[in-house]
Amino acid sequence: MAVPDHSIDPRILASARKEFLEKGFEKASLKGICQGADVTTGALYKRYKGKEELFCAVVEQTVKELYAVANERGDRDPRELSDVELIKCWDMDGSDMMWWFQFLYDRHDDFVLLLTCAEGTRYSNFQHDWVEVLTKATSSFLAEAQRRNLCRKDVGPDELHILLTAFWTTIYEPFIHRFTWEQMEEHCRIVCHLFDWHSALAFRILE
Template sequence: MSKPDHSIDPRIRESAKKEFLAYGFEKASLKAICENAKITTGALYKRYKGKEDLFCSVVADTVADLNGVVEQRCAVDVNDLSDDALMKAWDMDEEAMLWWFQFLYARRDNFVLLIKCADGTEYSNFQHDWVEKMTVKSYEYFCEAQKRGLTYVNVSMEEMHILLSAFWTTIYEPFIHHYAWEQMEAHCKLVCDLFNWQRVLGFGLPT
């Protein structure tokens, strides 16, 4: 029994990525994807159920990488953290923030697909869903700090989601507007100056 030929798969995904970036998922043409990949539509359907399956295949590695970061950070038991570590988790450290921009910039095409071009796919609400994932663990950190008396303010889960939505919007937008890396570096400094989580969440202030 002959083995399936996967040699053209990278060519299909590259053609699909360019088409999705140019037109978004809903307006992208499977016919154009096939023509640019120099394959027949029959060859495409042997590999993918349809346009959404192809889109999901294109972004799969990036989604897995992002989920891996979330899983790694969620594995931390906040009960084991020192008071100092809980407070420092909210520092707008430029080096740590730059790590995020580097991580996303290395995957920028697929990240843009997820945040800008995914309407009509299972990732239509990616921006909201990603913030929701970040909110769950962030709120756990905050509640632990509050329990220990490290902060005097009350912030609901919903408010935390709103704050993090604003924060992540400042990260999404440079990718949507096709910033070069030098612009990303400068923007990273602005984001660090803009968000003073220690002050907003009341760390180190008297009750």
């Protein structure tokens, strides 16, 4: 009985990641991926139906981890928070922002694939879709603060989506431009100064 070659899948995924990063989804070739992985096209097609399924397999774990974080943060019930805790949710905390940059940098290549190389796949609108997920997670916190008269009331979900799009663009761009980690750290500090949610949303200052 032939022994299954369990090294094939990691080789295919590694080769595919490299090919997609270099050429983007549409220009990447399965032939080139097979050559890079030293496998036959038959071996590849036994595992993946085509190029899009392969692309999705490459980024699958990163997508799962991103959405897990969004769900974890959004699952808190804002009604259970004190006024101080609710206002603090909008702090531009340097350590929390640095956590985000480190989290994304640890998944650097897959995050870049989602941002710049996904045209033609189900993740073509990843940048917009990711902000939409975060808007839904954040809207309940803003609505609760507005209900308690803690901040301005004329910002609805649509405008919040626009503001979060601007915010996340400042996070996307250093990955798109292939910043080093040292550049990311400095950029993170700048972003913390640039976005003052307390001022923009006119949060009350509690004694």
